[in-house]
Amino acid sequence: MGFSYQLIDWFWYEPMNNPKADLTKPAAHVDIPGLVAYARERNVHLLLWIDSHDLDRQGFDKVFTQVADWGFAGVKIDFMNSDSQETVRWYADVLAAAAKHKLLVDLHGAYKPTGLARTWPNYITQEGVLGNEYNKIPWLADSCTPLHTITLPFTRGLLGPMDFTPGGFLNRTKTDFKVTEPAQVVGTRARQLAETVVYFSPLLCLCDHPDNYRGQPGVEFFRGLPTVWDETVVLSAEVAQHVVIARRAGTRWYLAAMNGDAPLTLTVPLSFLGAGDWKLRAFADTQASAVTPTELAETSSTVRADGTLTLTLAPAGGYAATLTPASAP
Template sequence: MFRAVFCTILLTFSVLSLSASEYQLKSPDGKVVVAISVGEQLGYTVAYNNNEVLDFSTIAFEFVEAAPIGKEFTVLDSKQSTVDETWKPVLKRYDEIRNNYNSLVLYTQESRFPKRLVNVEFRAYNDGVAYRVEFPEQFAGRENTMTDELSVFNFADDFTCWSADYKNYVSSQETEFWKKKISDITDKMVTGLPMTIEVADNCYAALTEADLTDYAGMFVKPYSKAGKFALRSDLAPLPGQPKNGNKVVFKFPHFTPWRVLMLGETPGDLVESEIVQNLNDPCEIEDPSWIKPGISAWDHWWSGEVKMEQDVILQYIDLASEMGWDYMLIDWQWYGMYNQPKADITTPAEQLDMPAIFKYAKSKNVKCWLWMYWTDVDRSVFDAACALYHKWGAAGIKIDFMDRSDQKMVNWYHRIVTTAAKHQLMVDFHGAYKPTGWRRTYPNLMTREGVMGNEYNKWSLCMTPEHLCTLPFTRMLAGPMDYTPGGFLNRMPDKFRNGTPANVMGSRANTLAQFVIYDSPYQVACDHPDNYRGQTGVEFLKKVKTVWDDTHVLNGKIGEYITMARRSESDWFIGAMTNSEDRKLEVALDFLSEGEYKMTIYSDTDETPVHGEAVAEIEKVVKKGDVIEIEMVAGGGYAAVLESVQ
């Protein structure tokens, strides 16, 4: 799982001490420059590709029991190092991930009483900057209640950004990422992360967090005290607390999450980045071989309402078997009414014979996942429930409607995932907060929602082509998203209507492309078996993967279009989507290996603007260096599989 190449070596070239309290840290390629100052305040600036990204941005904390931390620091010691290593992810977009950064740790102490110790580590990667604060062991046994973290992000100008307003700290984090100026963000908003920023033509950034452990999830809000275009951290309050109430309760020692500024020359560079995972600890599951990515059939709550009956479940198991998919997801009401005091997640509804269902699934080479409401899980003896699911032969669990990211809920997520891992169960969180890379440490955490996904086609008009082309550059930067693609009742935007069974906005080729573009090692296909059988594009869904050996963003513009290429062993898959404009793109197949490939293409046709399900299936032979033309209608897409014929 892990191979170290070169790590922890004293730097004399990447960290320059300018004075007793000023330091400069550069990325290995020299494009990222962080200037750090420790004295009256603890702060830093960031530049990338000769562009000023952050002006002086400070770090501070406020507590119930003691004076704020944030002023008059003395540096007691410092540690400079570099790390260059590779590791093999279980849930992969690349066969190997390189973790290469230069680090500076500053050991500081307040200059005045109570002279608390505060350590801060900065890391400069080629694809971003991150820092976290450590409150080391001191004042033994004392409990600390943090009311505010003042991590400031003082942007150098009124840059264009894409951000989500969740309206409330208690939410499923499902909404659009709107294009705006930083100055358009108001104190009334609950602005979630990631937030993507266009700094210059050759500089894009995204603000997020990594390794969220025993801490509150972070939002951002304006902070005029630091500058006209400054934002600051805004932590989710503990349950029952007002927004300015208690946020984090801890004892020393304790770490904050990493505050992350992803950086790249193009929007696609942000999509390709693995900085969020790199900032998490290595895998703690000794043998993760039981963790199996794959596609799942899903009973038809989405396309025709729940019918929690034995024959319906078997129907979807049959679909998974026919398609060669690994899984079938048994959704809500399998244990009867949910979110009730007497709800029991170990007792199936009376109309279901659960042992028979799992026996049938096994005979079809399919494994089942089980849905449950989080409050029912919380009331259960969860360890015993997991043991029962493992005995049944369940592959994983989908837990829903948490709708919080406060410290208590963050710790609850961790308890659920680690307990599930003991019983070899994978996990999918819905009604969830954004990922923070913890799937590196516990890769049985396959995916999560926290995204305005396909189900919104059922009751809203929000699933626009623009939204679909924005998600890869915003929400997906944090990690996998259970968007639940695969709706085959395709309607173009001008003909789309809400209803049951649910239509999806966009062309059939657009739907196929989502399986390539949207990251989710556990990919849940949303439609009814009858809507797949005999349809063009089904063969693509039998071949497409959910994890990859290589990933390339070939082109893209936030909210407008994207083309991605993914490799699985020797075969490649291409997916492209466009917004509400017709689009032609040329793509060079420079990423291929030598030799010929049979390319099967699924593309929009002249009929697609009228009939969204119209899709052409074309075969051709291509080789490395060829240039292909991708044509998409408004709201359309393009998908292809390239199979080596060597």
């Protein structure tokens, strides 16, 4: 798929969140040098998940020295779960220590962004949002609703990078949704594609299991998907109702739309495009998507800047497309 990074998630060391934890020694079933070598051969950079309590106990420099020596590109630090004055200072301290070892940092279990990216170039993203992973938690699973996810671009999304973990392919209606692992998600397949463009995060973490992506309709949208953008245009938006965003990376535009619980038809102007013909590759809801949210239509066409697109979104639906100059190879 052309992904540049892969996370080694929890259970690579044991026990976790425990005074006996040793972040310099992987569990017996995990071959860290082998994983790093395998990834390097494929030009993939590895990230390592770490429980913040274990990191505190062993010390930043000791742990980050080992992580860097192993060959990791960065760390995903979890379970801070506080926005106290002490935690705010801790964020600065951990970012400084990681920077010394040239490690990027994803702050999970974090509070909302407060501008850390302006100071620390190795800060890449943070959670601070109720995202798709909460669909695995029985007492919180009814919180990640279409109303919640369509409101985020107007609230949490304005504050900074948002590690929402979009891209779920176990798409369900509200009535069919169940708590499972991997997590099911409410809404259509096209909506999950759209979230990867609407929600900004320089480190985009897809939420699903690889087996749920292989050979599935829509997965090709992820191939080569940028995570940073040269230009962003909001084409239409209404709080808690819908959003349509176009983002450009190089010469290619990505167009994404999401709505709430009600079906919606929108006419979108293409005036943000440059002159000439553009190749449109679209992933859209179908008439069946309201009942079978995994249903997806992939189409190709040629469009121009003086034209419009009509988007028909299912309940909790979406639309995602790429637009490439027709003259491009």
